[in-house]
Structures are given as C-alpha cells and as structure tokens.
Amino acid sequence: MAELKLKDVAKTYGGSVEVLKNIDLEIGKGELVVFVGPSGCGKSTLLRMIAGLEEISGGTLEIDGQVVNDVPPAQRGIAMVFQSYALYPHMTVRDNMAFALKLAKKSKEEIDAAIQNAARILQLEPYLDRLPKALSGGQRQRVAIGRSIVRDPKVYLFDEPLSNLDAALRVATRIEIAQLKESMPDSTMIYVTHDQVEAMTLATRIVVLANKGIAQVGTPLELYERPENEFVAQFIGSPAMNLLPGKITGTGAQTTVALDGGGVAVSNAPSTEADMGRAVKLGARPEDLLETTNQDGAYIFEGKVDFTESLGEVTILYFEKVNGADPVIAKLPGIHSDLRGRNVRLSAAPEKVQVFLDGRSLYYR
Numbered sequence: 508m509a510e511l512k513l514k515d516v517a518k519t520y521g522g523s524v525e526v527l528k529n530i531d532l533e534i535g536k537g538e539l540v541v542f543v544g545p546s547g548c549g550k551s552t553l554l555r556m557i558a559g560l561e562e563i564s565g566g567t568l569e570i571d572g573q574v575v576n577d578v579p580p581a582q583r584g585i586a587m588v589f590q591s592y593a594l595y596p597h598m599t600v601r602d603n604m605a606f607a608l609k610l611a612k613k614s615k616e617e618i619d620a621a622i623q624n625a626a627r628i629l630q631l632e633p634y635l636d637r638l639p640k641a642l643s644g645g646q647r648q649r650v651a652i653g654r655s656i657v658r659d660p661k662v663y664l665f666d667e668p669l670s671n672l673d674a675a676l677r678v679a680t681r682i683e684i685a686q687l688k689e690s691m692p693d694s695t696m697i698y699v700t701h702d703q704v705e706a707m708t709l710a711t712r713i714v715v716l717a718n719k720g721i722a723q724v725g726t727p728l729e730l731y732e733r734p735e736n737e738f739v740a741q742f743i744g745s746p747a748m749n750l751l752p753g754k755i756t757g758t759g760a761q762t763t764v765a766l767d768g769g770g771v772a773v774s775n776a777p778s779t780e781a782d783m784g785r786a787v788k789l790g791a792r793p794e795d796l797l798e799t800t801n802q803d804g805a806y807i808f809e810g811k812v813d814f815t816e817s818l819g820e821v822t823i824l825y826f827e828k829v830n831g832a833d834p835v836i837a838k839l840p841g842i843h844s845d846l847r848g849r850n851v852r853l854s855a856a857p858e859k860v861q862v863f864l865d866g867r868s869l870y871y872r
C-alpha cells in the first residue's frame with residue numbers, strides 16, 4: 508500500500524490564483540521522492556500541503572490509507588526540515604532535539620534514548636551540549652534533521668535543506684543524507700530542491716512539476732534517458748538537451764529525421780507510417796554528441812564553434828546560432844579549446860536520440 512496518496516489535489520490561493528491542479532501521485536514506503544521544477548511552480552506549496560501547513564483546496568491526501576486533509580500538522584506523523592534550520596538559538600543541541608518530545612510529554616528515558624539514537628545516526632554525539640552558534644552550517648542542518656528523527660515520523664519532508672550551505676559542505680551533507688536514508692530504509696522522504704545533482708543522486712523517483720501539474724514522474728535515469736516531453740527533456744540535465752527542428756523521413760522500429768539544418772539522424776524511438784513527413788524536434792544531449800570527421804556519413808549538425816569552456820575533464824562547445832534558435836551545445840571529453848572558430852560535424856548514437864512530435868516523445872505513444 509502506498510504510504511502517501513494524492514488524488515486530484517489542487518491549490519488555489521485567495522479563491523482565484525490557481526497554483527496546482529490535478530495532482531495524482533502515490534509515494535510508497537521507503538521511497539525518497541524529489542520534487543523539482545522551475546521557480547514558482549508550486550514545489551514548496553505541495554510540500555506544505557502534505558505537511559498540513561497549507562490548506563488543500565481540492566482533492567484528497569491520504570497517509571497510510573487515512574484521508575488527512577483536515578488533520579492538523581502535529582497529528583499527521585510528518586516531520587519537516589527547512590532550509591533555515593529553525594533551531595532555538597538559546598538551547599543546546601540536546602534540548603533542541605528534545606523539545607518536541609517534551610511537549611509530547613514523553614518520559615525522560617524515552618527522550619534520552621531517542622536523542623542517543625539520532626545523535627549516533629547523525630554523528631552528533633560530540634556536540635550534544637553545544638549551542639547552535641558553536642556549530643558549522645552542516646552540523647546545524649544535521650541537528651535540524653535530528654529533531655525530525657527523534658519523533659520517528661512516518662514521512663520526512665525536506666524543503667531545500669542544503670541551499671544555505673557552501674558548495675563543499677553541500678556535497679558532504681548531500682552524501683550524509685543519502686547515507687541517512689540508507690540507514691533508515693523504511694522511512695519515506697519527500698525532498699524539494701533546485702539542485703539537479705541532489706535530485707539525480709538522492710531520489711528513488713523524481714517528480715517534475717510544471718504548468719500547475721506533473722510533467723513526468725520517474726526514476727532519475729528514466730527522466731534523463733527517456734524524457735516524456737520537451738519540457739522534461741530540457742529541464743533535466745545541464746547544459747540542457749539540444750532540440751533541433753526537422754521532419755520524419757523514415758518510419759518503423761527506428762525513426763529517421765531530416766534536420767532543417769541539413770543533417771540526418773536516426774533514433775531508436777518507433778514511429779508509424781502516418782508520421783511520415785511530420786514536423787518534429789530532435790533531442791540530443793550535449794554529452795551524447797560526438798565529433799565526426801567522416802564527411803560521407805550521417806551527421807546531426809554541422810556548424811562553427813563560437814565559444815568553448817574548458818572544465819578540465821570536459822570541454823563545452825557553443826556553436827553559432829542558426830536562425831535565432833538556441834545555440835547547439837556539445838560536451839566533449841578532454842580539452843578542445845583549439846576547436847573555437849572551426850567547423851565541426853556532430854553525430855549521436857540512435858539510442859541516444861529522442862524525437863518529439865507535438866512536444867511529446869515518440870517513446871511514450
């Protein structure tokens with residue numbers, strides 16, 4: 508049974524501003540589901556509705572089979588960790604973690620045992636008697652997570668928990684969260700982030716929110732390798748997937764596309780005879796484009812390299828814009844700054860090429 512079930516959930520602010528609608532989603536026990544989407548798409552709103560901090564305007568939310576739309580936050584069995592930690596500055600780490608349990612009138616033995624357990628999991632034992640100001644940002648975030656763990660909730664909610672940390676600490680704390688999840692395999696977690704790497708590395712499934720609804724739900728690799736629509740194709744992955752206009756010239760188990768720019772590409776996405784001649788967008792990730800020096804073979808794109816960025820392990824090539832479209836971007840392993848100003852032909856393997864008809868991938872028909 509799903510731990511959490513959202514059925515046709517909607518959110519309207521002030522009776523007229525519709526933020527979310529038709530949200531259907533089931534989250535199973537032990538999952539770590541990450542919500543991503545453009546700024547303002549309603550990620551935090553959805554999380555806050557699950558927490559009970561925001562009213563649900565339509566539809567139902569079930570936790571463990573019980574509709575909880577009108578159940579107050581404290582009785583939902585949910586714990587939320589915010590980006591701002593929200594620790595009590597005048598209380599020690601131990602007292603911060605004990606606070607909710609004392610309010611719930613738990614015995615001293617129970618409280619001590621819960622704190623010891625959380626401190627062990629989060630490696631906070633040496634800091635239990637310190638005040639938050641004597642901790643690093645990462646340690647404070649661990650205390651905030653510890654406050655959730657002691658309550659043994661059914662569902663953990665994380666609202667951008669790492670966004671206040673600097674780059675190195677983000678990486679370290681991200682790994683700690685992954686390890687925390689592994690140490691609590693039955694706990695269910697929902698996590699909102701702007702950070703693609705967090706989403707890709709932490710999630711069992713990613714929910715992409717856009718245009719008031721869900722654009723796609725899937726494992727990180729499903730979203731990366733088989734995006735359902737152009738939106739997800741361009742949202743997941745950095746730099747974004749290239750989308751090139753063209754027409755279908757061959758159908759069947761594989762689809763051939765003649766690109767408006769002159770190239771030809773074959774995709775493993777299937778098509779039918781009725782698709783022949785239809786206008787499509789061809790999708791190829793920058794890292795899947797390969798330089799081809801074979802002048803006779805098929806190529807997807809040919810153009811002049813306008814600019815290069817060397818990141819050490821890879822070089823990002825930005826091609827000259829064609830007809831005002833976004834520039835084609837390729838990511839080649841190694842250092843290739845010598846390619847700037849040169850004409851380069853690119854191809855991609857058929858299993859790496861997506862075809863979007865009316866914005867939707869041929870893989871999903």
Ligand SMILES: Nc1ncnc2c1ncn2[C@@H]1O[C@H](COP(=O)(O)OP(=O)(O)OP(=O)(O)O)[C@@H](O)[C@H]1O
Nearest residue numbers: 520521524526544545546547548549550551552553
């Ligand atoms: N109390 C409110 N009254 C009216 N509109 C609101 C209210 N709270 C949020 N909104 C609107 O709802 C939309 C969704 O906001 P929300 O904070 O959930 O987005 P988000 O996806 O978490 O964004 P971000 O990534 O920028 O944090 C936004 O357009 C926001 O302006």
